[in-house]
Amino acid sequence: MSLTIRLFIISKGFHIDKSPCYGSVYLDAIGGGVLEYDVIIVGAGPAGSTTARLCAKKGLRTLLIEKDRFPRYKPCGGYLSPRVLRELDFDIGGVIESSISEMKLTFRLKDPFSIVSQDPIGYVVMRESFDHLLCRKAQDEGADLYEGRRVVGFQEDMEGVDVSIKGGESVRCRYLVGADGARSIVAQSLRGGVMRRAGVAFQGEGRLAGVKQRRWSFVHLDFGGVPYGYGWIFPKGSVVSTGIGVLFPSKGVNLKSRFERFIGCVDYIKGMNMERTCFYPLPVFSAEDLPVSKGRVLLVGDAANLIDPMTGEGISYTVRSGKMAGEAIVSAIKGDQKGISRYREALECTLFQDLTVALKLAKAVYRFPKLTYNVLKSNKNLGLLYLNILAGNAHYDAFSREMVEGIRRRLRGKSRPRLHYPWNLGKRRPTPFSSIGINGHDTEHGPSHFHSNDSKEVFSTKPRK
Numbered sequence: 001m002s003l004t005i006r007l008f009i010i011s012k013g014f015h016i017d018k019s020p021c022y023g024s025v026y027l028d029a030i031g032g033g034v035l036e037y038d039v040i041i042v043g044a045g046p047a048g049s050t051t052a053r054l055c056a057k058k059g060l061r062t063l064l065i066e067k068d069r070f071p072r073y074k075p076c077g078g079y080l081s082p083r084v085l086r087e088l089d090f091d092i093g094g095v096i097e098s099s100i101s102e103m104k105l106t107f108r109l110k111d112p113f114s115i116v117s118q119d120p121i122g123y124v125v126m127r128e129s130f131d132h133l134l135c136r137k138a139q140d141e142g143a144d145l146y147e148g149r150r151v152v153g154f155q156e157d158m159e160g161v162d163v164s165i166k167g168g169e170s171v172r173c174r175y176l177v178g179a180d181g182a183r184s185i186v187a188q189s190l191r192g193g194v195m196r197r198a199g200v201a202f203q204g205e206g207r208l209a210g211v212k213q214r215r216w217s218f219v220h221l222d223f224g225g226v227p228y229g230y231g232w233i234f235p236k237g238s239v240v241s242t243g244i245g246v247l248f249p250s251k252g253v254n255l256k257s258r259f260e261r262f263i264g265c266v267d268y269i270k271g272m273n274m275e276r277t278c279f280y281p282l283p284v285f286s287a288e289d290l291p292v293s294k295g296r297v298l299l300v301g302d303a304a305n306l307i308d309p310m311t312g313e314g315i316s317y318t319v320r321s322g323k324m325a326g327e328a329i330v331s332a333i334k335g336d337q338k339g340i341s342r343y344r345e346a347l348e349c350t351l352f353q354d355l356t357v358a359l360k361l362a363k364a365v366y367r368f369p370k371l372t373y374n375v376l377k378s379n380k381n382l383g384l385l386y387l388n389i390l391a392g393n394a395h396y397d398a399f400s401r402e403m404v405e406g407i408r409r410r411l412r413g414k415s416r417p418r419l420h421y422p423w424n425l426g427k428r429r430p431t432p433f434s435s436i437g438i439n440g441h442d443t444e445h446g447p448s449h450f451h452s453n454d455s456k457e458v459f460s461t462k463p464r465k
């Protein structure tokens with residue numbers, strides 16, 4: 001093929017090369033095919049769009065392929081921990097539906113208490129708008145988007161990867177990223193069809209007139225109603241997201257009927273008509289040594305099983321893995337022979353460490369839910385520490401130590417809270433959560449006394465002099 005024809009093919013449908021440093025790559029057409037893109041990313045969820053944005057920003061020719069068309073629905077509570085905002089270097093204020101300052105906790109809808117913070121402990125978004133924003137940000141940096149195109153397979157050779165799209169089209173790239181979520185076909189192929197262990201969630205969304213005006217600013221988590229999981233109620237502006245998530249599923253649990261019982265018993269959403277109800281897998285992190293890359297293919301987000309086994313939170317891990325995968329591809333294209341293997345190393349030094357502790361902790365905590373609930377209720381430090389984990393200022397190992405200590409004290413009959421800060425934040429910046437309240441409620445009356453407009457008292461947990 002002549003150079004002129006090759007250049008014509010290269011320029012057709014692609015953006016102008018932003019970075020002269022990678023321009024030469026495109027003249028290295030090999031094996032009769034043209035390396036049309038440096039990187040193709042399957043799936044434009046938060047993982048895919050973050051990877052695409054980083055790659056495009058660094059000057060790589062980047063293509064995002066998404067089977068749906070934006071704005072598309074994704075079953076999700078939509079809760080973003082403050083870590084997510086730290087990871088994203090652009091303003092997402094326009095898509096935030098609710099800002100959260102209180103976490104209400106119940107055990108089988110009884111024995112309520114609240115963790116209240118003066119600083120936001122999270123934000124809730126509609127995934128339609130959040131994911132669309134992230135995708136647009138990737139496009140702004142120069143990534144191309146194929147919408148409504150489903151990837152059905154890929155073929156890797158020495159120099160690149162041919163990606164097949166439903167309908168017969170094929171695109172070629174140097175590196176392929178599987179960001180295609182919980183049911184990832186890229187992960188299945190990479191892992192030789194091995195089934196990944198996953199949790200499961202049943203969720204629904206309802207509307208309640210006037211909710212927006214009431215400025216609903218709490219999330220409600222209920223433990224003990226389902227083995228190895230919890231129920232949630234999150235506000236999303238005028239929409240309320242509810243669900244039951246089971247992180248380690250066991251046989252014989254009818255999630256749908258538990259969900260119906262759960263939402264039927266919470267007085268402030270009783271009678272609400274639930275829409276968009278569905279089951280959806282939760283690919284939680286597991287101790288199995290699953291590959292996250294092989295040859296020229298990398299997995300990010302849910303496709304790489306990065307959901308937190310303690311909380312079911314996935315978005316912050318998704319965004320961080322997308323950035324790490326992008327960095328690895330950039331260094332590989334720059335000539336670093338070990339560029340791609342550095343992706344696993346980066347995950348191991350960061351996310352895997354925390355998720356491994358979270359996994360051990362989750363297995364213990366969900367096995368004895370009542371005991372751990374009582375420990376959490378009686379120990380302000382744990383609540384404060386947990387908020388710091390969500391903010392990215394502390395790690396699970398500190399939480400784990402404090403929880404074990406709390407359980408020991410409880411079993412010895414000493415349930416009085418310890419009012420000091422035993423965890424080591426090392427060189428990390430000081431916690432923004434210096435003040436929270438643990439607000440106990442009337443335990444006699446259960447859910448009927450648990451209203452969204454309960455009075456709150458925020459008090460300092462600073463050590464007593």
Ligand SMILES: Cc1cc2nc3c(=O)[nH]c(=O)nc-3n(C[C@H](O)[C@H](O)[C@H](O)COP(=O)(O)OP(=O)(O)OC[C@H]3O[C@@H](n4cnc5c(N)ncnc54)[C@H](O)[C@@H]3O)c2cc1C
Nearest residue numbers: 043045046047067076077078079151180181301302314315
């Ligand atoms: C019910 C529920 C509630 C949750 N609540 C929360 C929460 O409140 N907070 C939180 O942090 N996490 C939550 N999670 C987890 C969170 O939703 C995921 O961790 C997150 O969406 C993962 O992002 P991702 O980009 O990896 O995958 P996804 O968001 O699933 O995106 C994958 C994309 O790939 C596309 N795709 C799939 N296959 C193909 C294909 N073959 N070709 C082309 N495109 C394809 C899909 O259409 C999709 O757009 C929840 C999960 C569930 C199920």
